[in-house]
Amino acid sequence: MSVTEQPPPAPGPESDGDEAAERLRDRISADSLTTRRDYLRIVATVSGGLAIGGVGVAAGILHRHGDSESMPAPKRVADQLLPGESVAFRYPEDEDRALAVRLSDGTLVGYSAVCTHLACAVLWREDRGADGELYCPCHEGVFDARTGEVTAGPPPRPLPRIFLTEQADGSVWAIATARSGETAREALCRQLGDSRPEMARQLGCPGVDRAAATERKRT
Ligand code: FES
Numbered sequence: 001m002s003v004t005e006q007p008p009p010a011p012g013p014e015s016d017g018d019e020a021a022e023r024l025r026d027r028i029s030a031d032s033l034t035t036r037r038d039y040l041r042i043v044a045t046v047s048g049g050l051a052i053g054g055v056g057v058a059a060g061i062l063h064r065h066g067d068s069e070s071m072p073a074p075k076r077v078a079d080q081l082l083p084g085e086s087v088a089f090r091y092p093e094d095e096d097r098a099l100a101v102r103l104s105d106g107t108l109v110g111y112s113a114v115c116t117h118l119a120c121a122v123l124w125r126e127d128r129g130a131d132g133e134l135y136c137p138c139h140e141g142v143f144d145a146r147t148g149e150v151t152a153g154p155p156p157r158p159l160p161r162i163f164l165t166e167q168a169d170g171s172v173w174a175i176a177t178a179r180s181g182e183t184a185r186e187a188l189c190r191q192l193g194d195s196r197p198e199m200a201r202q203l204g205c206p207g208v209d210r211a212a213a214t215e216r217k218r219t
Contacts, residue, residue: 110162117155
């Protein structure tokens with residue numbers, strides 16, 4: 001599906017129930033983020049759109065969603081997303097508009113669909129260039145579909161990203177967010193630091209031990 005307008009949120013995530021989300025969260029915790037090597041895979045994928053053992057991870061956007069200080073719950077955003085397709089969804093909260101796109105070369109990207117200029121809805125235009133482009137019709141703002149960087153118009157900052165993961169059954173899940181201009185590492189460390197200090201330590205996040213010591217003093 002090529003999205004030139006904002007459809008309703010993709011059906012399915014909630015209908016799969018909390019149990020499925022919990023299983024996925026456990027899987028992500030157990031398999032995807034627990035080693036530094038896997039973290040580096042995520043970073044590599046963010047920049048290169050790699051597919052790893054049938055599970056692809058990509059970067060997306062986020063608007064104020066990126067302000068979260070803890071990891072949001074995973075959310076299923078599509079049963080499948082083929083090259084040239086996109087889907088609009090809400091993440092991490094119901095009011096947070098977001099967009100996932102499968103580029104023609106298979107790269108999966110996700111972004112906040114809230115323009116960083118004056119918060120109009122950003123759309124994906126497949127017909128513009130090899131990767132298409134993310135377009136804000138309010139003041140002709142344009143963002144690079146592969147990176148979220150501003151390429152034209154008045155938006156002052158890149159689109160915040162959303163991290164997506166593709167499961168073996170082809171389903172696409174949103175699993176985390178980043179603020180505008182924030183690297184994947186910065187985003188993961190910020191959101192894991194307090195809620196999952198062990199994981200943050202394994203990822204080599206700075207300041208984890210200091211934060212843990214402060215927490216121990218408090219308790
Ligand atoms: Fe998007 Fe102005 S609100 S360019």
